Amino acid sequence: MSIELRDVSKRFGPVAAVDRVSFKVDDGELVALLGPSGGGKTTVLRMIAGLEDPTAGDILVRGERVNDVPVQRRNIGFVFQGYALFKTMSVADNIAFGLKIKKWPAGDRAARVEELLRLFGLEGLGRRFPHQLSGGQRQRVAIARALAPRPSVLLLDEPFGAVDAKIRQELRDWLVRMHDELSVTTVFVTHDQEEAMEVASRIVIFSRGRLEQVGRPRVVYEEPANEFVARFIGVLNVLELRVEGGVARLDELTFPAHGVPEGQGLRIGFRPYAVQVSRNPREHRYRATLRHVYFLGVLMRLELETPSGLVVRSRITKDEFTRLGLAEGDVVSFQVREYRVLARDGEPLGPEVSAMHHAGTLGEGI
């Protein structure tokens, strides 16, 4: 079922946890709410569920305003971050809880529990108690319990936060498969951009209570709406330049800056994949020394230092690296294929973003 938020705000005292947020989730979609912790995404999820009341704005499910509909009658399934299983009940009783409350006949109840246990790979665990399950099993029980009464919407708060890396990958694949099979409208909260990219059909990005961008993973990655999104979604080299004689300049590096007033500051960002490296010191525009090589699996991360001491990060595939025959200490040349103007002087910039700016450090997490 479709979900829509219109100008929704939530204040806790003087603090705006969510600030005039509007977006829509279509029927059957799998959407991620992404952002750093404290960004307001969990509050948004809880407001959709009815566990928090919005201070202002409307929440609509299938076009109907549900602000005044209590949580019990919203027909949503909610999976809590710590799973919140009923520890005094067996797995089967946990899953059957919502059915019992909704007064399903005992026979239907048992059949539904069996069906879910099978669907979620929990056969034979029905009589276990939550403390006798592994983390991954607990999570599946929590999702099964939420789905048992056939909700129209499934909401998950950091569903992969509490399990280790290997299981996390399995659970992601499994969530996507389950969503494909059941096609129930699903919204999940995560702070992991990779997870959001991989699992969601669309991503809603929050930062400090405000909505930054909504879009398909690819769109968000390739056309970030602003600097925050660009930095949060992907890794980025960031340069602070000053315009002199029609070009923006920082030491050796220059970028065209037509129509920008003389002396103005300009911030430019480019992805490490957009940095082309050659072993021939004269092939590309800038010369640099290859300071460090980091092995990231399929990718190699290169740290290039220009003669004036600027450090630029590049990423190339392992094959490319081998083909070029690069080694640490080599003198190389590089160029920037694509870049983006992030900000001009006088434009506001979030504090957490500017905090990452140290003199001479031009990228983070690259």
Place this chain on the structure above:
Amino acid sequence: MSRAGGGKSGRGSEDPWWVRLLLVGVCVAFAGVFLVLPLANVFAQALAKGWQASLGSLAHPDTVESFRLTALVTAICVPVNTVFGVAAAWLVARFEFRGKALLVTWIDLPFSVSPVVTGMLFVLLFGLRGYLGPWLDARDMQVIFATPGIVLATLFVTVPFVARELIPVMQAQGSDAEQAALTLGASGWQAFWHVTLPSIKWGLLYGVILCNARAVGEFGAVAVVSGRVAGVTDTVPLRIEKLDNEYNPVAAFTLAALLALLALGTLGIKTWLEHRQHAGLARAQGPMESSDEH
């Protein structure tokens, strides 16, 4: 066991043997003189003239009446304070509101106020020369020197037991499971009955047991408000003192022995409950295990 040099013991403690012996000795002596000896004396005195005399002393009508009164007071106070304790713990553990610290302090108040002062307080409030006394008297209602006063004083004294026991338990558990029940369609009452109550039952039982023990044994506050009318407003502890004053040690100590037995039983149940509670907590927090326990 190999001992390196100096002849020190291989155990964690580095204290010389005589220090340990001294400490153990002091503890044993203290427990013996102040706990075991008096308790043994109670039973010895009770049975000084044989079983028959002891049991016979219990049949005195005033003693029987004191049992009835104590049972009545306990039967009122324990349920009332159980309900209040659960409600107060729920309020404190689940909600943020103005005056929360005040509420918690108030719950603790009976612990810090002398029971005699509590009794005086009720006399001052409901006594004939108190604030509400004349009004009540005009309507032919007697609180002080009557059962209602005893109930009120006992209620006040036993307020903290259940609430104090449950607040930390409920705070530690958090409200996620209850909220999960709400999202599954449960009403607040259903969430409490099916989810909250089962998860706090051991702590609750523990609080109820302690509350019960205190309700039965309360002396000071009740002594002030009861007026001690023989066969009418004497509870068991008051009756014990009266019998003792009347130079009837067998009857006094037989009643005292009964209370002591009740206390020992309470201690036993309390220890067992603590064990259950710890086991429950360990299971709830422990790693996965594949034991089958049902």
